[in-house]
Amino acid sequence: MEGDLNEEPERTRQLAASPVDTGQAVESETSDSSVLEALSVSSEQEFFSEEELVLQTATAAQVTPTITFDTSQAAAHTYLGDREDLSGTSEPFGDGETVGLPLYPISDLVLFPGGTLPLRLDRRQRELVDRALAAAPPLQRLIAVICFTRPFDGMPHFSQVGCTAEVRQVREDDDGSLNCIAIGQQRIRVSDKALRESIQRSSWLAVPVKVMADAPVPPVPREARRDMMWWGRLIFEAFDPHALAATAKGLAAAMSPQARLFEGSPLQLSYWLGSNMPFDADVKQEMLEVGNEVERLRCAIRVMEPMDPRCRFCGVKISSGRNVFSMSESGPGGAFVNPQGYIHDLMTVSKVSRNVALHGRPETEYSWFPGYAWTICCCSTCSSHLGWRFTATKEGLLPRSFWGLRVSQLMPRVKVRGSDGDSPSHEPLWPLSSRG
Known part of the structure; x- marks a missing residue:
């Protein structure tokens, strides 16, 4: 477009x-x-x-x-009204694979794999989705989504890490606008060069994006857990994906009963929390960019415990x-x-x-x-x-x-303790060290 x-x-x-x-x-x-x-x-x-x-x-x-x-x-x-369900689903791309997709920057919104993205596009904007719907497999119905924010200086900042989205439902209104539901699929990265060229030319129809897979984190073996001293168990609870998932579920369940019933893997839970918990765009972008579920779950836990809007x-x-x-x-x-x-x-x-x-x-x-x-x-x-x-x-x-x-x-x-040990102060999240 x-x-x-x-x-x-x-x-x-x-x-x-x-x-x-x-x-x-x-x-x-x-x-x-x-x-x-x-x-x-x-x-x-x-x-x-x-x-x-x-x-x-x-x-x-x-x-x-x-x-x-x-x-x-x-x-x-x-x-959004009654929508037509589109048949079939796209096959995932391999880690590191580069594909050309329509790129859709969205203000203050971070999409995760599995997340739902509602879209209403006018005649000018719908060219992106029209291009995706007309593409041949394996690119059919796929767009890439990245977040952009406007800091206080007014200059937009575009994130390079985003997510592919597959259009699953569509409805065309009488005025030519298109209502869609898209579902997040895979993490992607847009190179600095490709992003700059798209911004300079205001052209987003075919932008090369690189697929990013999460690095799997194995759980601590059961026999190793039995031999741990008390300090070892603390380390285990802080870095084992299943232990972190249990902690995150407990915190999220206070706000969403669906969290306690979630049956997916720790990786899927980390994506679900990013999609459905009320974190701001900066926090969500941090969670999307880290390369494994352990760091993502740790980030979610840090934000959920002291949430203070x-x-x-x-x-x-x-x-x-x-x-x-x-x-x-x-x-x-x-x-x-x-x-x-x-x-x-x-x-x-x-x-x-x-x-x-x-x-x-x-x-x-x-x-x-x-x-x-x-x-x-x-x-x-x-x-x-x-x-x-x-x-x-x-x-x-x-x-x-x-x-x-x-x-x-x-x-x-x-929320952290103030310097006097009593009064709370409010500090922003520190950036996470592990990036995907």
Whole structure:
């Protein structure tokens, strides 16, 4: 595709939590003005002061609200409408193999093998997927996805390590736009030269990418474990993939019941955590770039233990890690796309602090969670757009309200002890030493 693939939508477009309009009429009970008027009144129980959130984080157990919502609807991205399933799956490429694929840079989103990527592409953008759909095997239906971020200096930074994605479902709308679901396949690296040439020419249709396989990490033999002294067992628990997987499952299960039921290998679990836990793009990029599941699981554990969402721009506390829960059967984090094609990486929480302010009236159109109306919410200190409050519009739907926070607007950091040994400070993650 020629031109700037990732021309960021206008701010007003980014604010719209708006899945694709399926053309279906909104049910009368959700469009009734009296219902929406009632939803615009905030419940005081949804807001906490920073002091209350700190106390909650220190003393309370994980807060998991009762859920009657069908969480499979969010995971299936039903807001994109009925889609055609494409038959067959692609064969994996060998480690180190170089192939030419359409390259799709996406703002603040990191795709992992096995992860779900919802796409809505207009007539100009869909050329990428059209090229992939028309390609001959083994390249058919494959694109390469990399993340780019915009630091405070405003200059975009493109990551060289990304993931291939196979288009599994498509739907063409009357306006010529294309709704797709793609699934992550294999890690890839784009050379600095190829990336620079694509950026300079604004051409992304056929970019050479190199496939990267993870280096397998064998578990510690059982007989060796029996002979370990206590310090040896500590080392074993810190580096054995199965021991790390058990620890990561326990931490993730507090936010997502699906984690405890996960039956894949430690490698597959490391990818699942990267896809479905609410980590920010920098952390996810670190996890994608490391070359084995041990480092990836260790990184996930470091972030999950002290999760403490704060506004990325002014640092005020937004919620507590105790309030993170799953409104999707995939997990508490996930990507959702609006009608303009902008993809938001979302974290769902049950409560927020009083540093969050609502803007505008509740809207039922384009809701990512069927049966819920959305209202824009911003940081009351710096006015940055944090996400949306979702409020139930149907009787019996639980929870009655929850919050979807944009992970790109948050500052998840590792909580460490302050220099005085008592007060906590917040330091960013150190880069991991092992890269794939």
